Structure formats: structure tokens, C-alpha cells
Amino acid sequence: MKDFSGKTAVITGGASGIGLAMAELFAAQGMKLVLGDIESDALTTAIEKLSAGGAECVGAVTDVSDPDQVQALADLAVERFGGIHIACNNAGVFTGGLLWEESLADYRWLMDVNVMGVVHGIRSFVPIMQAQGDECHIVNTASMAAVTAMPYSGIYHMSKHAVLALSESLYHELSFHSPQVKISVLCPEAINTGIATSERNRHTQYSDVVESDERNMVMDALNASVAGGIGPEVMAQRVLDAVINERFYIFSDELWRRSAETRLEDIRLGRNPTFAPPIPE
Numbered sequence: 001m002k003d004f005s006g007k008t009a010v011i012t013g014g015a016s017g018i019g020l021a022m023a024e025l026f027a028a029q030g031m032k033l034v035l036g037d038i039e040s041d042a043l044t045t046a047i048e049k050l051s052a053g054g055a056e057c058v059g060a061v062t063d064v065s066d067p068d069q070v071q072a073l074a075d076l077a078v079e080r081f082g083g084i085h086i087a088c089n090n091a092g093v094f095t096g097g098l099l100w101e102e103s104l105a106d107y108r109w110l111m112d113v114n115v116m117g118v119v120h121g122i123r124s125f126v127p128i129m130q131a132q133g134d135e136c137h138i139v140n141t142a143s144m145a146a147v148t149a150m151p152y153s154g155i156y157h158m159s160k161h162a163v164l165a166l167s168e169s170l171y172h173e174l175s176f177h178s179p180q181v182k183i184s185v186l187c188p189e190a191i192n193t194g195i196a197t198s199e200r201n202r203h204t205q206y207s208d209v210v211e212s213d214e215r216n217m218v219m220d221a222l223n224a225s226v227a228g229g230i231g232p233e234v235m236a237q238r239v240l241d242a243v244i245n246e247r248f249y250i251f252s253d254e255l256w257r258r259s260a261e262t263r264l265e266d267i268r269l270g271r272n273p274t275f276a277p278p279i280p281e
């Protein structure tokens with residue numbers, strides 16, 4: 001897609017971080033915006049800011065773990081703006097710890113939001129795009145965690161590997177059945193957003209948290225790395241470039257790529273997993 005003006009983008013997790021940065025950049029291209037987010041106040045603030053900048057923007061409080069709420073977001077886009085041209089399945093959360101200690105609530109929370117949230121987006125947005133028949137683009141947010149597997153954040157890695165595999169399969173299915181619907185998968189590195197405070201959006205059905213030294217260590221490390229991370233507007237620009245150039249993989253910096261390549265080499269050689277964190281040598 002090269003022409004964005006007057007078209008509509010739907011973004012889940014659009015009230016902050018990478019989602020909001022994509023909304024701002026799409027608005028600058030003349031797109032109309034439909035934002036879904038679980039955080040009502042942040043969503044209101046985001047819509048006010050975008051509207052004040054001249055964008056046509058609506059939003060709905062949306063928990064992506066609920067298929068009906070994601071469908072309602074899609075319906076809102078069709079009702080208000082007549083369709084969907086870009087859909088960003090972006091909402092995501094993080095938690096960490098030791099895999100045998102973490103609660104089932106930890107597992108369910110990350111699978112419900114990070115994986116099923118994307119599944120719900122695919123099931124609601126793709127049929128609308130197919131029926132439109134014009135050029136459209138799906139952007140699923142995975143992570144460099146989708147191509148690596150580090151200790152103490154295994155559930156997050158598992159969820160993002162699932163998003164990558166789902167997106168790769170969807171790429172093939174769309175190219176066979178609906179070639180006008182393109183797809184990219186965004187794999188950010190450390191980005192300066194609210195991801196380290198994901199627990200702010202952890203609802204009561206997931207309240208079982210097991211404290212541990214490993215959990216505290218990985219949360220501290222995430223806090224430090226996102227605080228020193230690049231701005232979310234850099235990700236938004238990479239997404240826009242990928243949509244324009246119909247590029248599927250939106251990968252990250254050299255350090256994370258090196259970790260990913262070491263993992264691929266382990267797999268290629270049948271070698272045991274190398275611990276290769278994304279830190280300078």
C-alpha cells in the first residue's frame with residue numbers, strides 16, 4: 001500500500017507505546033483511526049491528542065482477550081469509516097519468572113492477550129478486508145522474543161513465537177486466497193514504552209502472582225532496558241516502510257539479530273541451546 005490518505009487503520013493497544021506511535025504516524029499520512037485499548041483514561045487522552053492534531057479518530061475500550069470486544073471494534077470501524085485498510089494487532093503484556101514456579105494465571109494472561117488477542121484480530125479484521133477487495137495490510141506485533149528464547153521470560157517468548165508462526169502461516173494463506181491483503185510481523189527490540197508496567201492491566205481473573213528473585217530480576221532488567229530503549233516512533237516508521245514495501249519481517253537491531261542467528265545455528269547444527277543474550281561483547 002502506498003496511498004494512505006482517507007483510509008482507515010485499526011490499532012489494538014493503541015492508547016500508548018508502539019500502538020500510539022503507529023496511530024500518530026498513520027494520522028500524519030491522512031488516515032482515519034480506530035483505537036482499541038483496555039485502559040480507558042489513556043485511550044481518551046490518545047483520542048483527544050490525535051483529534052486535536054486534526055485526525056479523524058474514534059476508540060472503544062477493548063480487551064483483546066475477548067473476541068466479542070474485538071469484533072465490536074471492527075464493527076465500529078466499518079460503521080464510522082466504512083472499512084478497515086490497516087489492522088495492527090499490537091496489544092501485548094509481559095511477565096517473567098521461573099517456568100515451574102509461575103502461576104497458571106501468568107500463562108493464561110500472556111496467552112489470552114498476546115496470542116488470542118492476535119487470533120481475535122485475525123478472525124474479525126481479515127474477513128472485512130477480504131470483502132472490501134481493495135489493498136489492505138495486517139500488522140501483528142511479535143517481538144525479537146519470537147526468534148530467541150531466554151531464561152526467566154519463557155512465557156513471553158512462547159507467546160511471541162506463537163504470534164510469529166501464526167503470522168507466517170497467515171502470510172501463505174493470504175497470498176493463496178486474498179493476495180490483496182498483505183501482512184507484516186513486527187519484531188521490536190527494547191523500546192521505551194510502558195511494557196515493563198504491564199501489570200497495570202492485569203485483571204482479577206489473572207491475580208495469582210508468584211514472587212521470586214528471578215521474577216524481580218527480569219522485571220528490573222526489562223525496566224532498565226526499555227528505559228534505555230529507542231523511541232516507539234522508530235518502530236512506527238519501520239512499520240510504515242514495511243507496509244509501503246510489502247515487507248513481511250520487521251526485524252530489530254544487530255544485538256538481537258545476533259542472538260537470533262545463534263539460535264538458528266543451534267537448530268541447524270542440532271547443537272544444544274547456546275545462552276546468547278543480546279548484550280555487547
Ligand SMILES: NC(=O)c1ccc[n+]([C@@H]2O[C@H](COP(=O)([O-])OP(=O)(O)OC[C@H]3O[C@@H](n4cnc5c(N)ncnc54)[C@H](O)[C@@H]3O)[C@@H](O)[C@H]2O)c1
Nearest residue numbers: 013016017018038063064091092143188190191193194195
Ligand atoms: N517495548 C518493548 O520493548 C517491546 C519489545 C518487543 C515487543 N513489544 C510488543 O509491542 C506491543 C506494544 O507494547 P508496548 O511496548 O507499546 O507497551 P505499552 O504497555 O506501552 O502498550 C501496550 C498497550 O496495550 C494495552 N493492553 C494491554 N493489555 C490489553 C488488553 N488485554 N486488551 C487491549 N489492550 C491491552 C495497554 O493498555 C497499552 O496501551 C506488545 O505486543 C509488546 O509485547 C514491545
